[in-house]
Amino acid sequence: MIKKVAILANGGDVSGFNAVIRAIVKTAEKNNVECYGIIEGYRGLVNNEYIKLDTANTASGILPKGGSIIGSSTNSNVFHYKVEENGKVEYKDLSDKCVQNIKENGFDCIFTLGGDGTQKSARDLSLKGINVIGVPKTIDNDVACTDITFGYNTAVSVATEALDRLHTTGETHHRIMVLEVMGRYAGWIALESAIAGGADIALIPEIPYNIESAVEKIKHRISQGKRFSVVVVAEGAMPKGGEISVEGTRDNGKGVDNTKLGGAGASVAKELENLTGLEARSTTLGYMQRGGTPTAFDRVLSTKYGAKAMELAIEGKFGVLAVLKNGVLDSVSLEEVVGDNKIVGAVSGNTKESNIRKVTMEHDLVKTARNIGICLGD
Ligand code: F6P
Numbered sequence: 001m002i003k004k005v006a007i008l009a010n011g012g013d014v015s016g017f018n019a020v021i022r023a024i025v026k027t028a029e030k031n032n033v034e035c036y037g038i039i040e041g042y043r044g045l046v047n048n049e050y051i052k053l054d055t056a057n058t059a060s061g062i063l064p065k066g067g068s069i070i071g072s073s074t075n076s077n078v079f080h081y082k083v084e085e086n087g088k089v090e091y092k093d094l095s096d097k098c099v100q101n102i103k104e105n106g107f108d109c110i111f112t113l114g115g116d117g118t119q120k121s122a123r124d125l126s127l128k129g130i131n132v133i134g135v136p137k138t139i140d141n142d143v144a145c146t147d148i149t150f151g152y153n154t155a156v157s158v159a160t161e162a163l164d165r166l167h168t169t170g171e172t173h174h175r176i177m178v179l180e181v182m183g184r185y186a187g188w189i190a191l192e193s194a195i196a197g198g199a200d201i202a203l204i205p206e207i208p209y210n211i212e213s214a215v216e217k218i219k220h221r222i223s224q225g226k227r228f229s230v231v232v233v234a235e236g237a238m239p240k241g242g243e244i245s246v247e248g249t250r251d252n253g254k255g256v257d258n259t260k261l262g263g264a265g266a267s268v269a270k271e272l273e274n275l276t277g278l279e280a281r282s283t284t285l286g287y288m289q290r291g292g293t294p295t296a297f298d299r300v301l302s303t304k305y306g307a308k309a310m311e312l313a314i315e316g317k318f319g320v321l322a323v324l325k326n327g328v329l330d331s332v333s334l335e336e337v338v339g340d341n342k343i344v345g346a347v348s349g350n351t352k353e354s355n356i357r358k359v360t361m362e363h364d365l366v367k368t369a370r371n372i373g374i375c376l377g378d
Helices: 017-030 041-047 095-105 116-126 152-173 188-196 211-223 264-276 296-315 334-338 364-371
Strands: 004-009 034-038 050-053 081-085 088-092 109-114 132-136 175-181 201-203 229-234 246-249 259-261 279-284 320-325 328-333
Touching (some): 109 116, 132 296, 132 334, 152 279, 188 229, 188 364, 201 211, 296 320, 296 328
Parallel strands (some): 004 034
């Protein structure tokens, strides 16, 4: 019988965090379970910082709110936690401290709202005897074993609106309009928004591109009297035989992927301008994709995930991730989600060791894009 639970939101924020929190709290209250929110993800677990969540006060009116009412942390792998002492930076395994805090607070279960890195750490904590239940979050839509993550639909909607706007300005000035979208090493946002926004070309990490094929598509459009084109470029897209575009390094500590992607859109725009003779402009959509109110779809998905996660806790089903399998709510073991990345405390996040879900060539989105003539750069 669970009596007291805590929610932890971790990693880059998405629209829908608060909707999940609200659904967990509401379902908890209905079952006489007390609910707490850990402040700023795994960082709050280390520092033992949390607040009481209830629908009367702290978790009231939050459904449409962007961000996370309990914060989130992008730099907190508790197995490699950054500690600064006397001006010296060290990385320590503070997982035992987290276990101790959870036990002393009497939390019967921790809900980990996050992407693959967060769920990797959750699995590692579950191996230390903690009851955890994951909820799949990320705009990138790349968490293994689930059809969709919360936050993704909102990101696609924002990108689609941007494409609509780029269309009209591109058409007016006879330009190639390039939109760089997020997604890290997966092309879901780029592909789906390209279909929704009527783009002519979509370049995704899963299909290293040949710029000539994009040039051909644009020239074909010119031959039809269409003197503008709209191109979506995933931040992780790369040319055939070339490298991913890296803008720099982020300081998210050890044990996470610190690559800061960026520049893919600008470099595609430059090449297309040189090779077609049309003017090209590049826009990077950036954090617009993560902020603000969730779409109706994401509000419902987040609510379903939150309620399901609490239901799993009541059933005593721990060490799992709440998922959507062929459109139906379900759960899978965190072991399956973590996949090949089995080493406790090992690098988590989007690295080659991690088990992320990428776009496959058999996916309906790829087939649909090809059927309607979107050039995928191959
Ligand atoms: O994983 C979500 C995401 O928004 C990616 O799409 C993007 O590459 C990355 O996070 C940006 O991370 P940061 O918040 O560290 O700049």
